[in-house]
Amino acid sequence: MSRRVTLSASLWRVLLVGLTLVYAIPLYLVVTLSLKSDAQTARAPFAPPWQPYWTNYLEAWNASAASGNASLAPALFNSALIAILSVLVLVVSGAMAGYVLARRKGRAVEWVFLLFLAGITVPQQLGIVPLFQMMRSFGLVGNPLGLVLINTGLLAPLTIFLYTTFIRSLPTDFEEAALMDGASRLRVFWDVVMPLVRPVTATVIVIHGMHVWNDFFMPLIFLLGSGKQTLPVAIFSLVGEYSTSWGPIFAGVVIASIPVMTVFVFLQRHIVRGFSGGIR
Amino acid sequence: MPDVKVNAGLRQALQIPWWFAGLALFCYLLMLVYPSIAGTYYAFTDWSGVGGFKYVGFANFKLVFTDGEALSSLKNTVFLAFTTTIIQNIVGLSLALALNGNSRLKAFLRPVFVAPVLLAPVVVGVIWQYIYSPEGALNSLLAVLDLRDWQQPWLGLPDTALWMVAFTVVWQFAGLTMIIYLAGLQGIGPELYEAAAMDGSGRLRQFLDITVPLLAPAVTVNVLLPFIGGLKLFDQVMMMTAGGPGYSTQTAALMIYRQAFTHGAFAYSTALAVVLTIGVALAAMVQLAVLRRREHTR
Numbered sequence: 001m002s003r004r005v006t007l008s009a010s011l012w013r014v015l016l017v018g019l020t021l022v023y024a025i026p027l028y029l030v031v032t033l034s035l036k037s038d039a040q041t042a043r044a045p046f047a048p049p050w051q052p053y054w055t056n057y058l059e060a061w062n063a064s065a066a067s068g069n070a071s072l073a074p075a076l077f078n079s080a081l082i083a084i085l086s087v088l089v090l091v092v093s094g095a096m097a098g099y100v101l102a103r104r105k106g107r108a109v110e111w112v113f114l115l116f117l118a119g120i121t122v123p124q125q126l127g128i129v130p131l132f133q134m135m136r137s138f139g140l141v142g143n144p145l146g147l148v149l150i151n152t153g154l155l156a157p158l159t160i161f162l163y164t165t166f167i168r169s170l171p172t173d174f175e176e177a178a179l180m181d182g183a184s185r186l187r188v189f190w191d192v193v194m195p196l197v198r199p200v201t202a203t204v205i206v207i208h209g210m211h212v213w214n215d216f217f218m219p220l221i222f223l224l225g226s227g228k229q230t231l232p233v234a235i236f237s238l239v240g241e242y243s244t245s246w247g248p249i250f251a252g253v254v255i256a257s258i259p260v261m262t263v264f265v266f267l268q269r270h271i272v273r274g275f276s277g278g279i280r
Numbered sequence: 281m282p283d284v285k286v287n288a289g290l291r292q293a294l295q296i297p298w299w300f301a302g303l304a305l306f307c308y309l310l311m312l313v314y315p316s317i318a319g320t321y322y323a324f325t326d327w328s329g330v331g332g333f334k335y336v337g338f339a340n341f342k343l344v345f346t347d348g349e350a351l352s353s354l355k356n357t358v359f360l361a362f363t364t365t366i367i368q369n370i371v372g373l374s375l376a377l378a379l380n381g382n383s384r385l386k387a388f389l390r391p392v393f394v395a396p397v398l399l400a401p402v403v404v405g406v407i408w409q410y411i412y413s414p415e416g417a418l419n420s421l422l423a424v425l426d427l428r429d430w431q432q433p434w435l436g437l438p439d440t441a442l443w444m445v446a447f448t449v450v451w452q453f454a455g456l457t458m459i460i461y462l463a464g465l466q467g468i469g470p471e472l473y474e475a476a477a478m479d480g481s482g483r484l485r486q487f488l489d490i491t492v493p494l495l496a497p498a499v500t501v502n503v504l505l506p507f508i509g510g511l512k513l514f515d516q517v518m519m520m521t522a523g524g525p526g527y528s529t530q531t532a533a534l535m536i537y538r539q540a541f542t543h544g545a546f547a548y549s550t551a552l553a554v555v556l557t558i559g560v561a562l563a564a565m566v567q568l569a570v571l572r573r574r575e576h577t578r
Contacts, residue, residue: 008483016378016389019371022451023392026407029417033410045420089303097301103294112301119312121564123512125536125553127315129322129546133329134315153311156304172294179293189300214400216515217533221541232402236519239406246410253403260398268391275397275459 030257034250041246056247060238060255072255074227075234080259082144082219082230083212086151087205090159093152094204095197098163099189103172113164119157124217132221142226150218155208166200167193206267206274213260231256316557323551329544340551350552352527353535356442357556360531361510361563363446364453368506369499371450372457379458380465393455401452405519408448409435412520435521438528445529448516453509457502464498465491504567511560532556 033041034056035049060072101113131150132141140146174196178188194201216232223229229237238252264271323340327333344350375393379386396404411417412434419431434444468490476486514533517523523530523538530538532552539549 012378015374019375020389020392023396023455025417026411026451027392027395029411030407042415045417046424093303093307097304100296100298100301103296104298105295112305115313116308119308121508121560122312122316123533123553123557123560125512125533126550126557127312127317127319128536128553129315129329129540129550130318131311131315132540134310149307150311152304153307153309156308156312160304175294185293185296189296210398214402216400216402216518217537220518221537232400232515235400235402235406239409239519249406250410253406256403257399261395264391264395264398271398272390272394272459275456 030250030253033246034254036247038245038247053247056251057255059248060251072231072234072238072252075229075231076255078144078223078228079213079230079256082147082151083209085145085148086155086212087209089148089152090155090208091201091204094156094159095163095194095201096189097156097160098167098197099193101160101164102167102170103175113160116157116160119154120161124154128221135222141222142228144223144228147218147222150222151208151212151215154218155211159204159208162200162204163197166197170196202270203274206271210260319550320554322547323554325547327547329546333547336547340548341555343548344551344555349527349530350535353523353530353532353552354555356528356530357511357513357532357559359442360446360449360513361507363443364449364510365503365506367446368450368454368457369502371454372502373461375454375458376461376465380462386462390459393458395455396452397456399452401515402519404448404452405516408444408451408516409520412444435529436525438525441521441525441529445513445517445520448520449510449513452516453506457506460498460502461495464495468494500568500572504564507563507567508560511556511563532559 029045032047032049033045035052035054037053037055040047040049040053062071062073097116101109101116135141135146135150138146140149170193174192175188178192179185183191214232215230216236219230219233220236224233224237235249235252235256238249242248322333324335324337325333326336326339344354379389413419414433414436416434418434422428422430432440435441472490472494473486476490481489512533513531514537517529517531517534518537521529523534533556536549536552536556539545539552
């Protein structure tokens with residue numbers, strides 16, 4: 001009996017060590033390869049970068065000013081701009097819509113709620129061609145603001161679902177008290193409801209912020225070659241330009257990943273809770 | 281009765297005006313609802329993006345189910361959805377069981393398994409593109425282990441490329457599956473296991489009788505999310521293989537993109553997108569129904 005237990009325990013240990021290596025080695029390679037020249041990488045891919053080769057970072061940062069395509073400095077700015085604005089607009093518009101759907105009574109409310117829910121599973125590919133045509137006629141292709149509008153529309157269903165269900169579970173006492181004191185509905189929403197829905201807002205910021213930051217499909221279609229591209233598209237162009245010169249490519253990968261990783265280190269608990277929110 | 285009057289007034293005041301939902305509704309209708317409906321409509325025409333077009337019935341759909349490229353893309357998509365969902369659940373559940381109850385180990389290793397979840401799929405694609413490349417880490421490792429016979433251009437062979445893509449997706453998202461299983465495991469009180477142990481149940485019995493049924497809600501999420509995500513795979517494939525060699529790793533989402541933005545076959549592209557949408561909707565409905573029923577009967 002006890003031998004069987006120790007046997008299965010050591011099997012678990014072997015499995016865990018194996019999986020840890022499968023995860024740790026690629027992460028180790030990203031960082032070390034970004035600091036090695038191509039010759040060093042070819043000679044000893046797993047060796048640490050004894051003499052850090054910082055040129056990779058310089059190259060990725062200003063990459064190919066000639067083509068103006070792959071350089072990461074403007075991409076970092078565009079990614080941040082699009083992510084911050086998208087999340088901001090999503091939180092405000094989503095919470096306000098969720099507030100209506102949670103508090104208003106009547107059949108129309110149920111229909112609108114269902115209309116939003118229907119959008120959760122629709123793949124972005126279904127409307128991509130008409131969307132592209134429409135955005136081009138608005139002159140919003142190659143414009144980061146166009147992408148903010150797209151993100152707001154595409155991510156509205158999940159946002160509104162989260163806010164509506166949460167607000168429905170809240171008692172109306174605080175809002176009623178504030179309304180009796182003569183506060184306007186907008187003021188009540190902003191000063192009473194917004195603080196109460198903070199857990200949802202945190203989830204929305206984490207999930208959508210990450211989604212927008214890492215998104216590739218939409219920025220590829222709407223920003224490629226415009227000089228306004230985001231980091232994932234810039235990395236994609238970088239690979240096209242440097243093909244198998246992995247040093248600058250991985251330097252770009254590190255630059256693109258530092259912001260998310262930094263946020264993760266500080267907000268690990270919230271992020272993990274946001275991820276597992278699906279079943280709680 | 282002044283109270284009733286106040287309450288009626290309050291109920292009136294809580295009828296929040298519709299304009300509160302204006303911005304969200306506007307963006308949603310304009311960016312998702314209208315394009316989706318228009319796209320579905322174009323799937324039944326011969327629209328090429330310029331000039332006039334006419335209704336062609338199901339011609340585009342007939343093409344989808346006879347065109348070799350489309351058929352292999354659909355096959356690859358279904359293959360990826362199934363393999364990634366299954367393997368991801370095996371890995372994620374194993375990790376969760378291994379880390380559950382060992383808080384120091386969990387604190388130390390959880391970030392390692394969660395880190396890939398946070399990376400952009402494109403970034404994960406580049407990392408593995410390098411590892412699989414002829415001069416990459418995998419072949420170097422095989423050389424170190426004196427297994428040179430096993431060396432291959434992993435992404436260059438139709439037989440291995442699709443598996444390599446599947447593995448990359450699993451590597452990225454198994455940590456998410458693990459987190460969701462860990463959250464499910466934490467909801468199971470230790471007293472249940474203690475009671476079962478007192479009744480003389482072995483480890484395996486306890487796992488089957490307590491852990492599995494109580495983990496059902498986590499299973500629902502962990503099957504639904506990767507499967508639907510698998511049907512929509514685009515980023516990693518576009519990055520690593522661009523669908524090649526040949527069409528051996530092309531997914532439905534990639535073909536939709538290609539047909540529209542490389543070949544200008546707008547109508548055909550939207551017909552493919554309609555097929556993908558129906559697939560996603562069916563998968564979601566079937567899985568929700570099956571998994572929910574199981575949750576209730578257990």
